Structure formats: C-alpha cells, structure tokens
Amino acid sequence: MITRFAVILVPWLLLVAVWYAIHYSGFINPSLVPTPHAVALRGWELMHSRLPLDIVMSTQRVFTGVLSGIIVAVPVGFVLGWYRNVRSLIDPLINFFRALPPIALIPLVIVYFGVDELAKTVILFYASFFAGVIVMYEGISQISPIYVRVARTLGASDSEIFRKVILPLAVPHMLTALRVALGVAWATLVASELIAAQQGLGALIQNAGSFFQLDIIYVGIICIGFIALIMDLALRALSRRFLSWQERLA
Amino acid sequence: MSAKPRIVFDHVSVRFPTERGQMQVVEDVSYAIADREFVSIIGPSGCGKTTMMNIVAGFMTASAGSVTLDGRPIAGPGPDRGVIFQEYGIFPWLTVKENIAFGLKLRANRTDEKEREEICQRYMRLMGLSDFAGAWPRMLSGGMRQRLALARAYAVKPQFLLMDEPFGALDAQTRMAMQDLLLEVLAAEGKTVMLITHSVEEAVYLSNRIIVMTARPARIREIIEVPFAYPRSEDLHERREFGELRAHVRQLVMQEYAQQARQKPQADN
Numbered sequence: 001m002i003t004r005f006a007v008i009l010v011p012w013l014l015l016v017a018v019w020y021a022i023h024y025s026g027f028i029n030p031s032l033v034p035t036p037h038a039v040a041l042r043g044w045e046l047m048h049s050r051l052p053l054d055i056v057m058s059t060q061r062v063f064t065g066v067l068s069g070i071i072v073a074v075p076v077g078f079v080l081g082w083y084r085n086v087r088s089l090i091d092p093l094i095n096f097f098r099a100l101p102p103i104a105l106i107p108l109v110i111v112y113f114g115v116d117e118l119a120k121t122v123i124l125f126y127a128s129f130f131a132g133v134i135v136m137y138e139g140i141s142q143i144s145p146i147y148v149r150v151a152r153t154l155g156a157s158d159s160e161i162f163r164k165v166i167l168p169l170a171v172p173h174m175l176t177a178l179r180v181a182l183g184v185a186w187a188t189l190v191a192s193e194l195i196a197a198q199q200g201l202g203a204l205i206q207n208a209g210s211f212f213q214l215d216i217i218y219v220g221i222i223c224i225g226f227i228a229l230i231m232d233l234a235l236r237a238l239s240r241r242f243l244s245w246q247e248r249l250a
Numbered sequence: 251m252s253a254k255p256r257i258v259f260d261h262v263s264v265r266f267p268t269e270r271g272q273m274q275v276v277e278d279v280s281y282a283i284a285d286r287e288f289v290s291i292i293g294p295s296g297c298g299k300t301t302m303m304n305i306v307a308g309f310m311t312a313s314a315g316s317v318t319l320d321g322r323p324i325a326g327p328g329p330d331r332g333v334i335f336q337e338y339g340i341f342p343w344l345t346v347k348e349n350i351a352f353g354l355k356l357r358a359n360r361t362d363e364k365e366r367e368e369i370c371q372r373y374m375r376l377m378g379l380s381d382f383a384g385a386w387p388r389m390l391s392g393g394m395r396q397r398l399a400l401a402r403a404y405a406v407k408p409q410f411l412l413m414d415e416p417f418g419a420l421d422a423q424t425r426m427a428m429q430d431l432l433l434e435v436l437a438a439e440g441k442t443v444m445l446i447t448h449s450v451e452e453a454v455y456l457s458n459r460i461i462v463m464t465a466r467p468a469r470i471r472e473i474i475e476v477p478f479a480y481p482r483s484e485d486l487h488e489r490r491e492f493g494e495l496r497a498h499v500r501q502l503v504m505q506e507y508a509q510q511a512r513q514k515p516q517a518d519n
Contacts, residue, residue: 150339153307154406155329155358164352168343245343245386 034215042215043222050204055223057199058189061117062231065124066185070178073129077136077177078170087137098134102127102188120192127188128181135180139173172246175239179232186228201227255282256442257306257410262315263467264301274467275301278315281461281470288436288443290453292503293463293471294510299446302468303412306444307333319410329358332408332441336415338399340387347374347383349398353406373401376435393424397431404435411436411443417452426484429456437481450500454492455482462502465510471502 016036023033034042043051080087080094102123113119143166151165193202201220208216264276275298283289291299304310305317308327317324319331327333341349347370353359354366361369374380377397387395396416403411417425429452436443447453453460454476462471476495478486486492 144339146335146337146339147341149309149327150333150335150341151352152309152327153329153331153333154353154402155356157357160356164355165341168341245388 032214034218039215039218039222043219046216046219050199051219051223053199054201054204054220055227057197058193058201058224059227061120061124061193061200062182062185062189064121065189066128066178066181068121069125069128069185070132070174070181072125073132073136073177073181074170074174076129077133077173078140080133081137081140081143082166084141087141094130094133098130102184103191106192115197120189120197123188123192124185128185131184132177132181135177136170136173139176140170143169172239172243175235175242179235182231182235183228186224186231190224253285253287256285256320257283257444258316258318258321259302260316260318262302262305262312262317264298264305264310265313276312277467277469279468279470280315281473283442283444286440286442288445288456288458289461290445290447290457290459291461291463292447292450292453292499293468294465294503294507295448297463297466297506297510298468299463300414303333303414303444303446306410307331307412329353329356329406330408331410331412332403332406334399334403334411334413334416336418338395340390340395340398340402342387345384345386346379346390346398349387350374350401350405353402359406369405373405377401377431392420393428396420396424396428400432400435404439409441411441413443414446415448416445418448425452430484432456433480433482450496450503451487454496454499455486460499462499463506465506465513471506474499 019033019036022028023030023035080090105126106123109119109123113122147165147169148161151161156164189200190202190205193200194206197203201224205217205220208214208220259279259281262276262279263274265272265274267273279302281289291302293299301310305312306319306324308324308331311324341352344352350370350373351366354361354369370383371380374383377400379394379397379401382390382394387398390398396419399416417428420428433456445453445456457476460474460476462474463469464471474495478489478492
C-alpha cells in the first residue's frame with residue numbers, strides 16, 4: 001500500500017523538484033518562473049474568489065458538449081460502421097470535417113451563434129462529434145461477423161442480435177469514443193474560452209496573461225491538467241466496470 | 251442406411267460472381283444424409299465444402315438445384331441446425347455459463363430459469379467445464395473453447411450438427427480426445443451430422459460415410475461407406491481394415507489436392 005502510494009507520488013514530487021531547480025538555476029530569469037509555493041498560495045487565494053466558478057463553467061461546458069456530441073456520434077458512427085455502402089458514401093465528408101480544427105471555426109461560430117454559452121456548446125459538440133464518430137465507426141466496422149452468424153444459428157431474431165450481440169460489442173467502442181472526445185473537447189474548450197468568455201479556465205488564463213500574472217496562468221494550467229486527469233480516471237474506472245471481459249485494459 | 255433421408259442435395263450447383271466473371275464452385279452435386287447419420291465431407295481447400303455447409307446452415311442458397319431439409323427448402327438459419335464454426339465464435343463478453351445459456355434465453359427456444367440452469371450444468375459437466383462456469387472465454391485453452399462451442403450448440407437441442415473443421419486448430423492429443431467426446435455425446439443424444447474436414451484419419455474414425463469431393467468446381471469423386479460399428483474406440487486406428495480404408499481415401503484425396511494445386515492461379519474463394 002505504501003509502495004503503491006509512493007509510485008503515484010514520486011513523479012509529481014520530481015516534477016516539483018525540477019520546477020524549483022529551474023527557478024533557482026539562474027538559466028531563466030526567476031521572475032518569469034514563479035515558484036511552486038507562490039503558485040500554490042495564489043491558487044489558495046483564487047479558490048476563495050473566482051476559481052470555483054471558472055472550474056464549474058469549464059467542466060459544465062465540456063460535459064454538455066461531449067455528451068451532446070457523443071449522443072449523436074454513437075448512432076451515426078454505428079450506422080456508418082455497420083453499413084459498408086453508407087460508409088463509402090459518407091466517408092470523404094466525415095474526413096473533410098474532421099480535418100478542420102474546431103478552433104478554426106470559432107470566428108464563424110461567433111458570427112452565427114454569438115458569444116454566449118450556445119456558441120461554446122456548438123464548438124464542443126462539433127469537436128466531440130467528429131472525434132467520437134470516427135472511433136465509433138472504425139470500431140464497429142471491425143466487429144467480426146462470426147458472432148452474428150453464431151447467434152443466428154442459435155435462433156436469434158434481428159432485434160435479439162442487436163440487443164444481445166451488437167450492443168455489447170459496441171460498448172468498448174462507445175467508451176473509447178467518449179474518452180477521445182473528452183480529450184479533444186477539453187483542448188478545444190480552453191481555446192474557445194481564450195477567445196470569447198468571461199468565466200472559465202481559459203478566460204482566467206487569458207485575463208492573467210494580459211496583466212502578466214504568471215502565477216495565475218500556472219494555477220489555470222494546473223487546474224486544466226488535473227480536471228482532465230480526473231475525468232480520464234473516472235472513465236477508466238467505468239471501462240473496468242463494463243469491460244472486465246476484455247484482454248487488456250487501458 | 252435405410253433410415254429416411256433428412257438433408258438432400260439434388261443436382262446442386264453454386265456459382266460466385268468474381269472480377270473475372272462467374273466462378274463455378276459446386277457443380278451438379280447430389281447426395282442425401284440419412285437420419286442420425288454421420289457424414290464427413292473431404293476435399294481440397296477452397297473446393298466448396300464450406301459452401302455446401304453454408305447452404306444447409308441457411309447462410310446462402312444454391313445457384314441451381316435444391317437443398318432440402320426433411321423435404322422442405324431451407325429458409326435461413328435456425329436452432330434446429332447447430333453449427334460449429336472453424337473459429338468457434340465464442341462470445342467473449344459472456345462467461346462460459348452465459349455462453350451456453352445464450353441460446354436458451356432467445357425467444358426461439360425460451361426455457362424457464364430452472365430448466366436453463368439444469369441444461370447449463372449438464373453440458374458443463376459433460377464437457378468438463380464445470381469449474382470454469384464463471385470464467386471469461388479469454389482464459390480458456392483451445393480445447394476448452396472447442397468444448398464450449400459444442401456445449402453452446404448442444405444446449406438448444408439441434409437435430410443436426412454442422413461442423414466446419416471443428417478440430418483443425420487443436421493439437422493432436424486434444425483433437426483425438428475431442429473426437430472421442432463427440433462420439434460419446436452423439437451416442438447419448440443421436441444427431442444427424444455433417445462434418446467438413448481435411449483429415450482423412452478423422453473422417454474414417456468418425457463417419458458412417460465419407461464424401462470425397464473433387465478439385466474445384468466440386469463434384470462428388472466417390473462416396474465411401476465406413477463399415478465399422480459404433481461405439482468406436484481408439485484401438486480402431488490400429489486395425490488393418492481401418493488402415494486399408496484410410497489408404498484408399500487418402501489416395502483419392504491426394505489426387506484431388508494435386509489437381510487443385512495445378513489450377514491454383516484461378517484465385518481462391
């Protein structure tokens with residue numbers, strides 16, 4: 001138990017040590033690299049002012065965007081993965097839109113949807129949808145037809161095959177799609193908040209940047225990292241719960 | 251075999267469309283498999299053996315001629331015909347017991363929970379899987395997967411067993427043990443069996459009759475009666491008559507393999 005704890009803790013301590021080393025080494029002007037304890041102190045202060053709202057706003061945006069994106073991506077990805085001819089028809093379109101970085105669409109989104117929450121949700125929906133749909137349809141298209149054949153020879157009807165064979169085989173791909181979408185959405189969120197938002201971690205960083213408040217920038221960055229980490233851990237726990245039958249767990 | 255015919259191939263031909271036009275895979279094949287008969291079909295790879303099994307299983311239809319089951323044309327797959335695929339198709343997301351119970355929970359063969367439990371227990375015992383009821387398939391050896399596939403197919407009480415190279419992936423010892431287990435189970439439950447195999451030894455050991463197919467397009471080269479009475483046991487392999495029959499079948503099969511090898515450039519199915 002203690003060694004397990006140490007294994008988790010050591011890399012972080014190492015990171016903090018390197019950070020101090022950089023600050024005191026003199027290679028970089030120390031005023032450009034705030035010390036870890038200064039950042040921690042600023043973080044503590046911000047916890048009592050705007051930081052909780054920033055965290056809530058950012059997390060909420062990611063949740064809405066990813067959830068709506070994945071809810072659409074799963075059935076669409078499913079259809080594309082399952083019906084080969086539909087896929088060859090739609091594939092170029094999907095790849096075209098997927099190749100567009102969501103950030104590049106922000107100015108357009110502002111024109112059409114303004115600068116409200118809706119605009120951010122639209123961008124995040126876009127990012128999550130295209131990240132998720134690709135993972136989903138590539139996963140589904142690789143499902144071996146043998147399972148469907150076996151089920152048929154045992155007497156399964158079409159609806160039973162869908163519920164009892166295809167759905168369980170699709171779950172791992174849904175979870176992967178969710179994980180990928182979460183990663184992409186998080187990256188896109190911060191970018192969109194950098195451009196047009198009053199609250200949110202991206203806005204926090206952007207405002208701090210304008211006033212050269214390096215410690216606040218660091219606080220923002222660390223929060224973003226930790227929230228992403230927590231979300232990923234939660235998803236992995238979810239995968240373990242649903243996918244204990246699989247050979248290897250991510 | 252005086253018993254009534256159950257599976258009947260009547261002048262069956264199968265053609266597949268390819269880039270170079272139609273490819274004839276099966277040509278004018280007629281035979282009948284009687285009730286509770288064990289028939290092996292042997293011939294070169296890619297000669298159309300699996301195609302014939304797929305027709306009986308209900309996954310495809312003949313281009314010409316007819317295949318009937320108890321006098322009726324085949325309309326799709328069904329639980330009356332248990333199929334053992336070469337790659338088994340064990341459901342990896344279900345435990346051993348859930349795999350066996352899968353068919354029993356379908357509307358087509360709905361059973362109540364008590365009966366389901368009994369059937370699962372019975373086949374797990376029979377196949378030596380009782381200690382692995384809750385195990386995931388990924389933990390099983392090749393022989394155990396094969397037994398699980400058999401148990402799952404048996405659970406829904408099919409009258410026919412269609413097997414495509416079921417023991418192909420097993421080592422020699424496991425293979426022999428599985429053949430004996432199959433004979434044992436068949437002796438207890440009596441089913442009509444169509445076995446696709448590459449092994450002459452296996453065909454002679456298990457079957458009532460062996461159908462040797464020619465190189466593609468598959469026609470019937472010869473139908474061989476296997477005279478040995480059931481139950482058969484492994485010392486049969488050492489009998490002189492067994493050796494003679496095996497030599498005869500092997501000779502036919504080797505000729506057809508050689509023939510098929512010569513026409514190989516024609517693309518595989």
